[in-house]
Amino acid sequence: MKRYRSHILVCGGTACESQESREMIGKFEDELKKTGYSEEVQVVKTGCFGFCEKGPIVKIHPDHVFYVEVKPEDIEEIVKEHIIKGRIVQRLLYEEPTLEKKIEEQEKISFYHKQLRIALRNCGFINPENIEEYIAENGYLALGKVLTEMTPEEVIQTVKDSGLRGRGGGGFPTGYKWELTYRNKNDVKFIICNADEGDPGAFMDRSILEGDPHSVLEAMAIAGYAIGAEKGYIYIRAEYPLAIQRLNIAIEQAREYGFLGEKIFNSDFNFDIELKYGAGAFVCGEETALINSVEGGRGEPNAKPPFPAESGLWDKPTSVNNVETFANIPQIILKGPAWFSRVGTEGSKGTKVFALAGKVNNVGLVEVPMGITLREIIYDIGGGIRDNKKFKAVQTGGPSGGCIPEEYLDTHIDYETLKEIGSMMGSGGMIVMDEDNCMVNISKFYLEFTEDESCGKCTPCRIGNKRLHEILTRITNGRGTEEDLENLKSLGEMVKESSLCGLGQSSPNPVLSTMKYFAEEYHEHVVNKKCPAGVCSMGKKKATTIPKK
Amino acid sequence: MPEELRVKGKNNNEKPIPKEHYEELERYIDSLPSLEGRLIQVLHRAQDIFGYLPRDVQLFIARRLGLAGAKVNGVVTFYTYFTEEPRGEYVINICTGTACFVKGGNKLLEEFENKLKVSVGDTTEDRKFTLKDVRCVGACGLAPLVVINDKVYGRVKPEEVEGILSEYRQEVLQ
Numbered sequence: 001m002k003r004y005r006s007h008i009l010v011c012g013g014t015a016c017e018s019q020e021s022r023e024m025i026g027k028f029e030d031e032l033k034k035t036g037y038s039e040e041v042q043v044v045k046t047g048c049f050g051f052c053e054k055g056p057i058v059k060i061h062p063d064h065v066f067y068v069e070v071k072p073e074d075i076e077e078i079v080k081e082h083i084i085k086g087r088i089v090q091r092l093l094y095e096e097p098t099l100e101k102k103i104e105e106q107e108k109i110s111f112y113h114k115q116l117r118i119a120l121r122n123c124g125f126i127n128p129e130n131i132e133e134y135i136a137e138n139g140y141l142a143l144g145k146v147l148t149e150m151t152p153e154e155v156i157q158t159v160k161d162s163g164l165r166g167r168g169g170g171g172f173p174t175g176y177k178w179e180l181t182y183r184n185k186n187d188v189k190f191i192i193c194n195a196d197e198g199d200p201g202a203f204m205d206r207s208i209l210e211g212d213p214h215s216v217l218e219a220m221a222i223a224g225y226a227i228g229a230e231k232g233y234i235y236i237r238a239e240y241p242l243a244i245q246r247l248n249i250a251i252e253q254a255r256e257y258g259f260l261g262e263k264i265f266n267s268d269f270n271f272d273i274e275l276k277y278g279a280g281a282f283v284c285g286e287e288t289a290l291i292n293s294v295e296g297g298r299g300e301p302n303a304k305p306p307f308p309a310e311s312g313l314w315d316k317p318t319s320v321n322n323v324e325t326f327a328n329i330p331q332i333i334l335k336g337p338a339w340f341s342r343v344g345t346e347g348s349k350g351t352k353v354f355a356l357a358g359k360v361n362n363v364g365l366v367e368v369p370m371g372i373t374l375r376e377i378i379y380d381i382g383g384g385i386r387d388n389k390k391f392k393a394v395q396t397g398g399p400s401g402g403c404i405p406e407e408y409l410d411t412h413i414d415y416e417t418l419k420e421i422g423s424m425m426g427s428g429g430m431i432v433m434d435e436d437n438c439m440v441n442i443s444k445f446y447l448e449f450t451e452d453e454s455c456g457k458c459t460p461c462r463i464g465n466k467r468l469h470e471i472l473t474r475i476t477n478g479r480g481t482e483e484d485l486e487n488l489k490s491l492g493e494m495v496k497e498s499s500l501c502g503l504g505q506s507s508p509n510p511v512l513s514t515m516k517y518f519a520e521e522y523h524e525h526v527v528n529k530k531c532p533a534g535v536c537s538m539g540k541k542k543a544t545t546i547p548k549k
Numbered sequence: 550m551p552e553e554l555r556v557k558g559k560n561n562n563e564k565p566i567p568k569e570h571y572e573e574l575e576r577y578i579d580s581l582p583s584l585e586g587r588l589i590q591v592l593h594r595a596q597d598i599f600g601y602l603p604r605d606v607q608l609f610i611a612r613r614l615g616l617a618g619a620k621v622n623g624v625v626t627f628y629t630y631f632t633e634e635p636r637g638e639y640v641i642n643i644c645t646g647t648a649c650f651v652k653g654g655n656k657l658l659e660e661f662e663n664k665l666k667v668s669v670g671d672t673t674e675d676r677k678f679t680l681k682d683v684r685c686v687g688a689c690g691l692a693p694l695v696v697i698n699d700k701v702y703g704r705v706k707p708e709e710v711e712g713i714l715s716e717y718r719q720e721v722l723q
Binding site: 014015018019052053055197198199200201202203206207238239240276277278279280281282293294295296297298299314355357358359363364395398429431433437442445446449455 | 585586587588589590592593620623624627628629630631645646647648650651652683684685686687688689690691692700701703
């Protein structure tokens, strides 16, 4: 195997690729060839570094030097100065705004300092299109250990002991889900990976699939062994072409190396994975709707029970787990449940990946231990609010979650605490809002979303969300009444209680939470016909709504 | 319905669907190991081949997969990714995810609507542009963003819309 003295890591995530990072890889290679260094230095396209705000990112190993906002015209200088002469290109380093100091190493940047990377461990580190790089980082070692040293019961017990809970939003303990599926005896069972990341503003699953696809494949095979399934499906959004491409490459390579297919690691275990494409329906994130969609039909949810663990895909026992949940599994197997459960809070173990976006300085993907405070995420990692504006709210959990005001910024977040303050973990979208955002308008935005995405099967969700949206439109147009406020609240609670699936059961959360924490803003709209943030038209001109499709 | 109308679709001025497209789809369906549960997969492929899913293509698929036409149409209309209308040469996707919304994605959308004189979901008369909204591209660091065919435009301001469009309009003239 060839050895290189140095590696140039170039981010190949969606955000960086759309800023010419692909062209930059070719330019680096040309420049190295021209200067005669292509035998000594290798250019590697990696997955997402997470620091999307400052992309495209280029990192030089083994020096750990981290260059930000690199452009194709900077490449010649990086090669000539850094690679050849060993001098760091100061102007491309990240400057910490609070310290007004340039920082060379990735770990010392405050954006990374409080992060703990388990699910994202390989993102921005290995080349996701080369299985050997994954293997070099102990890849497929956990699968080998499971197949040669452990019984399915031991695997399930390990996952149960780790305390891992579903990262897709529900937070159901993963080990129990596997156990339930394991206990339902059947010759045919299925594993499904839910990669239908529909929450607008969340992109953690995509980044994992783009940056470390093998970790998900390995975990699915482990899950297959644990529950007794020989076939896995990854249900992925058709809107993620890069992730699809990398998964296809990864599956092909895994088959070639014998990690998928028959008699894996010379055991009796056979497992293979197939991709299924979503077609743009938010409700398909709900597991029974997802299963209907995998079967090729309309993605409408079913009433539970029966749960998929009993009767899922083609009526066979099925375990549906999220991408990020899977990405944790190989590490739990290798390092043990105690290692994993040391991190986190009483009821929520491990880490959570959040897609931090909106009005913060450092937009990006962050992985933090459960129990961290919102303030630490927004101010220490996120670098605070953009343009020195005033913080107003942070929205977690997407269209199913709520808006959290400043007074709760010191809450130690986990599945339970977020629920207590009227929001939820959800898949991990975290949108920061400042004084220029109108909370009534934001809840109208979410209701417009849920009205559009409601599958129409059950009445409370189909009609209730439409009415909620109509009332909010009236209020933002300056035609709202105090009765409207009462109706919003009682109707919202009714929709929550009587809807069939998680979509309707949580869709009023944005309205109810903003009504609770920002009551005075609603009051201003209704009584004084004013929008304090100056966003709503209040009937003066055309409303700033996103028109229907 | 008379044969020639079915082939032309609902607007008589449209070009007939080439036979080769049907043959390509047929070859794809024949290559599948089994037909059970393949409807969405086949629809994806059909939309790649035909560019959209007109009534006749849906009925063709229904017959080939042994399904009711209503079932196929039910699936096509359920998912936003599938379209029954032909799209323009350039599909403009405006991200309306939350991160883009809080940074003014809706104003961007309005600007595109005004400049193109179409509403979201529609295609310009010359069939050059289709304006669509998309629910999050997942590149929130570049919010608000616009994707035209495969090209991503990040941190777009409403005043830049005309410039972006003129890139494509000029290409059309050339």
